[in-house]
Amino acid sequence: MIKVTVPATSANLAVGFDCVGIAVTMHSSFLFSENETEHLSISGCPAEFQNEDNLVYQGFKAACDFLGEPVPNVHIEINSKVPVSRGLGSSAVCIVGGLAGANQWFDNPLTDQQLLEIATEMEGHPDNVAPAIYGGLCMAFIDSHSQVQVVKYPVNRHYQFTAIIPDFKISTADARRVLPKQMSYADVTHQVSHSLLMTRAIETGNIDQLHTAMNDRMHEPYRQQLIHHFPEVKSLCNHSDAVLYVSGSGSTMMAITNDSDNQEQLISSIQSKFPQWSVHAVSVDNNGFKSEVLSDREILHY
Numbered sequence: 001m002i003k004v005t006v007p008a009t010s011a012n013l014a015v016g017f018d019c020v021g022i023a024v025t026m027h028s029s030f031l032f033s034e035n036e037t038e039h040l041s042i043s044g045c046p047a048e049f050q051n052e053d054n055l056v057y058q059g060f061k062a063a064c065d066f067l068g069e070p071v072p073n074v075h076i077e078i079n080s081k082v083p084v085s086r087g088l089g090s091s092a093v094c095i096v097g098g099l100a101g102a103n104q105w106f107d108n109p110l111t112d113q114q115l116l117e118i119a120t121e122m123e124g125h126p127d128n129v130a131p132a133i134y135g136g137l138c139m140a141f142i143d144s145h146s147q148v149q150v151v152k153y154p155v156n157r158h159y160q161f162t163a164i165i166p167d168f169k170i171s172t173a174d175a176r177r178v179l180p181k182q183m184s185y186a187d188v189t190h191q192v193s194h195s196l197l198m199t200r201a202i203e204t205g206n207i208d209q210l211h212t213a214m215n216d217r218m219h220e221p222y223r224q225q226l227i228h229h230f231p232e233v234k235s236l237c238n239h240s241d242a243v244l245y246v247s248g249s250g251s252t253m254m255a256i257t258n259d260s261d262n263q264e265q266l267i268s269s270i271q272s273k274f275p276q277w278s279v280h281a282v283s284v285d286n287n288g289f290k291s292e293v294l295s296d297r298e299i300l301h302y
């Protein structure tokens with residue numbers, strides 16, 4: 001039996017739309033085993049995803065196709081801690097999980113770069129799949145030769161991340177539909193300068209610079225209409241000196257602090273104002289996905 005563990009990812013970091021994402025310590029795991037009765041069965045996820053269209057299976061199949069191998073009859077057990085359509089990269093987690101499961105099945109012939117290329121094609125943009133594969137804060141883009149380039153940036157160890165997860169979904173497709181088709185030169189200049197400052201402030205731990213940097217003009221102004229209570233959350237963050245951004249395409253909002261008292265104060269203020277939401281303190285996952293073949297003894301523990 002094969003086990004793959006994949007971290008959730010938080011994309012965009014405000015001014016890094018479609019090219020920056022960070023892996024965090026919230027994980028989903030996937031078990032792959034031979035299926036002796038049918039070509040596919042899936043357990044552990046909502047019934048609506050227990051079919052051929054399941055993204056874990058689609059990833060599994062894509063890797064088999066890439067390798068020119070017949071798709072094995074498989075049972076997939078999903079244990080997902082990453083909420084669906086909440087801006088924490090659940091689709092990227094599934095795609096990377098399926099690709100890595102098939103790769104392990106055939107003794108890992110694919111490199112991480114090849115997994116990245118296939119995953120990016122499936123997801124449409126690399127900002128979630130890159131950190132799910134490599135861990136840490138990744139800047140990733142498709143270059144003029146159609147290759148996916150990735151650069152990892154350091155994250156200052158004094159920062160704390162808090163995922164504020166509302167009780168409603170926003171699908172990425174819906175959140176992309178509200179975006180304008182064009183930007184002015186002035187807005188592009190704003191975006192480039194602020195994203196450079198963002199990566200620098202993330203590295204140095206200068207939270208004042210991070211406040212200045214995370215002022216997005218590409219997507220957050222348009223997506224805030226989909227995230228009820230964004231202004232109230234922002235105001236609570238201001239009281240705790242926390243920087244706030246829309247994680248991926250929402251609905252999760254990610255807060256960054258550099259003082260643990262501020263983080264605790266923020267968590268308790270969000271919990272009392274929005275008791276139906278979940279709030280998680282998370283750290284950076286620097287490793288990315290992990291795949292392994294479980295021993296008989298380990299299988300017994302499942």
Ligand SMILES: Nc1ncnc2c1ncn2[C@@H]1O[C@H](COP(=O)(O)OP(=O)(O)OP(=O)(O)O)[C@@H](O)[C@H]1O
Pocket residue numbers: 009011045046049054055056078080083084085086087088089090091092094128170171172173247248249250
């Ligand atoms: N546990 C799961 N089991 C099966 N499919 C899942 C699971 N979690 C997510 N998915 C798939 O991922 C889709 C959600 O992807 P979507 O891009 O809308 O949101 P997201 O990836 O969570 O958010 P974002 O890309 O903004 O971080 C679901 O419709 C489903 O196809």
Ligand SMILES: N[C@@H](CCO)C(=O)O
Pocket residue numbers: 011012017018019125127128172175176219248249
């Ligand atoms: N960069 C993507 C992340 C969500 O998949 C977006 O904001 O639409």
